[in-house]
Amino acid sequence: MSATHFDVIVIGTGPAASTVAENANEDGRRVAIVEAREFGGTCALRGCNPKKVYVNAADLIDRSRAANGKLIDAERLAINWPQLLSFKREFTDPVVEKSERSYLKKGMATFHGQASFDGPDAILVNNVRLTADRLFIGSGARPRPLDIPGGERAIHSDAFLELAEIPSRVVFIGGGYISMEFACVVARSGSEVTVLQQEEHVLSPFDADLVSQLVEYSARHGINIHTSSQVNAIESSGDAAMKVRYEQSGEEKWGEADLVVHGAGRIPNVCDLNLKAGEIEYSDRGITVDEFMRSVSNPRVYAAGDCADTGKPMLTPTANEEARIVAKNLFAESPSRRPDYGVIPQVAFTVPAIAAIGLSESEAKRSFDVDVRHADTSGWNSVRKSCQECSGYKVLVDKQTDRILGAHLLGPSAEETINLFALAMKHDLTATDLKSTLFAFPTFASDVRQMV
Numbered sequence: 001m002s003a004t005h006f007d008v009i010v011i012g013t014g015p016a017a018s019t020v021a022e023n024a025n026e027d028g029r030r031v032a033i034v035e036a037r038e039f040g041g042t043c044a045l046r047g048c049n050p051k052k053v054y055v056n057a058a059d060l061i062d063r064s065r066a067a068n069g070k071l072i073d074a075e076r077l078a079i080n081w082p083q084l085l086s087f088k089r090e091f092t093d094p095v096v097e098k099s100e101r102s103y104l105k106k107g108m109a110t111f112h113g114q115a116s117f118d119g120p121d122a123i124l125v126n127n128v129r130l131t132a133d134r135l136f137i138g139s140g141a142r143p144r145p146l147d148i149p150g151g152e153r154a155i156h157s158d159a160f161l162e163l164a165e166i167p168s169r170v171v172f173i174g175g176g177y178i179s180m181e182f183a184c185v186v187a188r189s190g191s192e193v194t195v196l197q198q199e200e201h202v203l204s205p206f207d208a209d210l211v212s213q214l215v216e217y218s219a220r221h222g223i224n225i226h227t228s229s230q231v232n233a234i235e236s237s238g239d240a241a242m243k244v245r246y247e248q249s250g251e252e253k254w255g256e257a258d259l260v261v262h263g264a265g266r267i268p269n270v271c272d273l274n275l276k277a278g279e280i281e282y283s284d285r286g287i288t289v290d291e292f293m294r295s296v297s298n299p300r301v302y303a304a305g306d307c308a309d310t311g312k313p314m315l316t317p318t319a320n321e322e323a324r325i326v327a328k329n330l331f332a333e334s335p336s337r338r339p340d341y342g343v344i345p346q347v348a349f350t351v352p353a354i355a356a357i358g359l360s361e362s363e364a365k366r367s368f369d370v371d372v373r374h375a376d377t378s379g380w381n382s383v384r385k386s387c388q389e390c391s392g393y394k395v396l397v398d399k400q401t402d403r404i405l406g407a408h409l410l411g412p413s414a415e416e417t418i419n420l421f422a423l424a425m426k427h428d429l430t431a432t433d434l435k436s437t438l439f440a441f442p443t444f445a446s447d448v449r450q451m452v
Contacts, residue, residue: 014041174264
C-alpha cells in the first residue's frame with residue numbers, strides 16, 4: 001500500500017472529526033488526520049470550553065455583587081484579566097500538547113496544513129497528495145466575513161480569548177451567542193460595552209419575552225444594546241481608538257471604541273477545501289449530505305458538524321451525534337444509520353444563562369392548542385435565597401395531550417435545568433409526569449414542578 005494512501009482521511013480535529021478518527025482507528029483502519037490550525041478543534045481551544053471559563057468569572061462577579069451585604073462582604077471584587085487568561089490556558093494548552101501526540105501514539109498519521117481536494121478521493125496538503133477509500137470532513141465553522149470598510153480592525157472570538165487586558169470601551173458587532181456571552185464578561189470587568197445588532201432582537205433562537213428580560217437586566221449592568229443597527233464602517237479615531245459607524249432607523253450614528261469584536265455569526269468552514277474538485281455538492285449552508293451523513297454527490301465523502309448542511313443548530317451535541325452515525329456508516333456496504341437528534345437543547349451562557357428546547361411560542365401556536373405557562377421568577381425563594389436577580393420561564397404544553405412542546409428558561413442553573421426538559425421530551429413524558437416527579441429540595445430543578 002502507498003505511504004500516501006489511507007483507508008480514511010479525516011479533515012479537522014474537533015469533536016466530530018476526533019470521534020470518526022478514533023473509531024476508524026479502533027476498527028483497524030489506516031487513518032490520516034489533517035488540521036489547518038492547532039490540533040484539538042474549536043470547541044476545546046477557541047469555543048465552548050474556554051468561553052465557559054470566562055463566563056464563570058462574570059457569573060461569580062454578578063452573584064457576589066448581588067450577595068454583598070446579605071450573604072457575604074465583597075467590596076473589592078474584580079476580574080483580573082491576566083490571571084483569567086492564565087487559568088484559561090490551563091485547559092487549552094494541554095489539548096494542543098496532547099491531542100496530536102495521542103493520535104500518533106495510536107498509529108494515525110497527522111498532517112499540518114490546509115486540505116484542498118485534488119479529485120474525488122484525493123486531497124493536497126502542503127503539496128503532498130493523499131488518497132483514501134473514504135474521506136470525512138469535520139472542518140467546523142468560521143466567522144462570517146465582515147465586508148465593511150475597516151472590517152479588518154475588528155478581532156474575532158479566538159483573538160478575544162487571548163487578550164491580556166480589556167480596554168475601557170468595547171463594541172461587539174452582532175447580537176448572537178458570541179457577542180452576548182462575551183459582552184456579559186466585559187461588562188462585569190468594568191468596561192463600557194455596546195452591542196450592535198442588525199436584527200430586531202438579540203439572541204434570536206431564544207424566547208423573545210425572556211430575551212427582553214435579559215436585555216433589561218444587562219442594561220442595568222452596563223451593556224448598551226442597539227438593535228436594528230446596520231454597521232457600515234470601522235474607522236481610525238486617533239491613537240488606538242476607533243469609530244464604529246452604523247445606521248439605525250435611517251439615521252447614521254457612530255460610537256467610539258478601543259476594541260471592536262466581530263461576533264456577527266459563523267458560516268461553514270468549507271471555502272478553502274476546493275470541494276468542486278472533489279465532486280462535492282455544497283451551498284452557503286455547508287456540504288450537502290443525505291440522511292446517512294454522506295455527500296449526495298460523492299459517496300466516498302461524509303461530513304458532520306458545523307460544516308454539514310443538516311438544518312440542525314451548530315452545536316457540539318449535534319456534531320457528536322452526527323459523528324457517531326458516520327462512524328457506523330463509513331465503511332458499511334450499505335449505510336443505514338441515521339442521527340437520532342431528538343429535541344436539541346440550546347444554551348447561551350450569558351449572565352444569567354438563557355436556554356431553550358423544542359418549539360417557540362409562535363411555532364407551537366401554529367399547530368397546537370397551547371397552554372402557555374410563563375412567569376418572571378426573579379422573586380421566587382430559590383432565586384432570592386441565592387441573591388440572584390433575573391429569572392423566568394415559559395413552558396408550552398399541548399392542551400389535548402399534555403405533551404411538552406417547548407421549554408424556555410432564564411436564570412440560575414437554566415443551562416442544567418433545561419436538560420430535565422430534554423429528557424422528558426426525548427422520552428415523551430407529559431407535563432403531569434414531570435409534576436408528579438419528586439426532585440431533591442431545595443434545588444433549582446425542583447422548581448420545574450411549579451413551571452408545569
